[in-house]
Amino acid sequence: MNSEFGLIARYFTRPAPPGFLGVGDDCALFPVAAGHHLATSTDLLVEGRHFFADVNPAALGHKSLAVNLSDLAAMGAQPLACLLSLSIPAVDDDWLQGFADGFYALAEASGCPLIGGDTTRSSAGIVISVTIMGQVKPQHALRRNAARVGDDIWVTGTLGAADIALRLLQNKLPSNPSLLAATRDALERPLPPWRFAQQLAGVAHAALDISDGLAQDLGHILKASDCGAELVYNALPIASALQGLDEFLVQDAVLSGGDVYQLCFTAPVDARARIKDLAQGASIQVARVGTIVAQPGLRVKKADSTVIVMKQGGFDHFS
Numbered sequence: 001m002n003s004e005f006g007l008i009a010r011y012f013t014r015p016a017p018p019g020f021l022g023v024g025d026d027c028a029l030f031p032v033a034a035g036h037h038l039a040t041s042t043d044l045l046v047e048g049r050h051f052f053a054d055v056n057p058a059a060l061g062h063k064s065l066a067v068n069l070s071d072l073a074a075m076g077a078q079p080l081a082c083l084l085s086l087s088i089p090a091v092d093d094d095w096l097q098g099f100a101d102g103f104y105a106l107a108e109a110s111g112c113p114l115i116g117g118d119t120t121r122s123s124a125g126i127v128i129s130v131t132i133m134g135q136v137k138p139q140h141a142l143r144r145n146a147a148r149v150g151d152d153i154w155v156t157g158t159l160g161a162a163d164i165a166l167r168l169l170q171n172k173l174p175s176n177p178s179l180l181a182a183t184r185d186a187l188e189r190p191l192p193p194w195r196f197a198q199q200l201a202g203v204a205h206a207a208l209d210i211s212d213g214l215a216q217d218l219g220h221i222l223k224a225s226d227c228g229a230e231l232v233y234n235a236l237p238i239a240s241a242l243q244g245l246d247e248f249l250v251q252d253a254v255l256s257g258g259d260v261y262q263l264c265f266t267a268p269v270d271a272r273a274r275i276k277d278l279a280q281g282a283s284i285q286v287a288r289v290g291t292i293v294a295q296p297g298l299r300v301k302k303a304d305s306t307v308i309v310m311k312q313g314g315f316d317h318f319s
Contacts, residue, residue, distance in 0.1 A: 010096075020113065039075050039136050040132065042068070043129070045127070046125065055188060057094075058101055060128075061103035062188075064130050067190070069132065073209060074142065074263060076141060076197050076198055077197075078134050079132065080134050081112060081113050082130055083117045084116075086127075087119070089121065089125065089126070142201075142204055142205075143207075143224075144224040146206040148225075151206075151292040153229060153264065154265050155210070155289050158239040160254040161253075163257025164179065164245070169184075179241065183239070200275075203267060203271050203275060204266065204267040204271070206224075214254070221266065228293045230291050230293055233254075237289075255308070
């Protein structure tokens, strides 16, 4: 059973939904609803760069799909199916079982079945690539270039916890087991708001997922939409686990910390009540954190109008 095909059969072959041709053929086949466009994205996770060697394999399976679901959420797209390519140094049955269980649990919860992929042996470390497919009506897709002056800026979930967990695991902060326990799930088991995002069609204007830091990612909307933004720092949804930490550490984690996989979106002022109702119905936390303005650039102010000067942007693999 330790052959490539035995590995696939044992861990990554489960029944596909009706109308789908899944694992076992040269290509997968699946339907897209009439009037919809196919939305697709891919993410690569590399051991030592995106995750630690001792990460819980079930958590890694979960995150491997979650980061892709986050991309679909940013477009307001409905998940349809995904492909998994996995490169591992050797067959470890316990690790593979845990990884598969974590992956399939989120796949089933999100209605995004695994329908194909590839496996290979790596010379060093684990490499994971997931390609996800979804569907969205083109007129309802949430794009980065659709923000309008006067729009509110919203954020789902909370900010900062994943960044603090990463710093603790990298020994960039003094050891603090209780703080790590309170923040680690945010880093290793993110839950992007894919269902809520689909309901923003016709309500929100522009959106993206926060993967490399709020300030940097919001900057992509501002550039694409040729506008600027003003954020109110005190309105940002800071994770409760960060209470009591150094003020400047928290500020950096909240504005520049990555691995959030929550939604940042803009919407007209008259949509405020609708957004709150949708969020409540989906059990999603939302916060109105700023305004789109005509003047280019991003400005962050505290409640007392003090301007925050950010020391660094978000994450960049090649910086």
